[in-house]
Amino acid sequence: MLYSDKVMDHFQHPRNLGKMEDADGIGEVGNAKCGDIMKIYIKVEDDIITDVSFNTFGCGSAIASSSMATEMIRGKPISEALALTNKAVAEALDGLPAHKMHCSVLAEEAVRAAVENYYESQRRL
Ligand code: FES
Secondary structure, three states: OOOOHHHHHHHHOOOOEOOOOOOOEEEEEEOOOOOOEEEEEEEEEOOEEEEEEEEEEOOHHHHHHHHHHHHHHOOOEHHHHHOOOHHHHHHHOOOOOHHHHHHHHHHHHHHHHHHHHHHHHHHHO
16 A cells, blocks of 8 residues: 555544634645645744645645645644654655655645745734
8 A cells, every 4th residue: 555544544633624714824835746725824822833724726736735734833832833844744744655645745845835924914913
């Protein structure tokens, strides 16, 4: 079996899917090679990620990675979200095929981009 049960589960039943209208930070990243795009929305209160959702236009591994990443940072301090690595996401999914590891990189990058966007919006206040 190419994909783990967890990958299949998160691909078929993505957690926290959908746009967040009142997000405090939005991170959008893409992979130029495959053309896949991932967007992560976060809500922040007292440095804690109180809510998170995503939209991914991409392959199954990218969808599963974003779903898992949202679960991993929900309720966590920003510092922990920034420390989230694509390896940790892939491990939480019980692994990804080697040629699909780059899909989990999108999740790491999108989380970071969302936090950066949040910090930028704070600076504008
Ligand atoms: Fe592009 Fe998976 S093939 S993110």
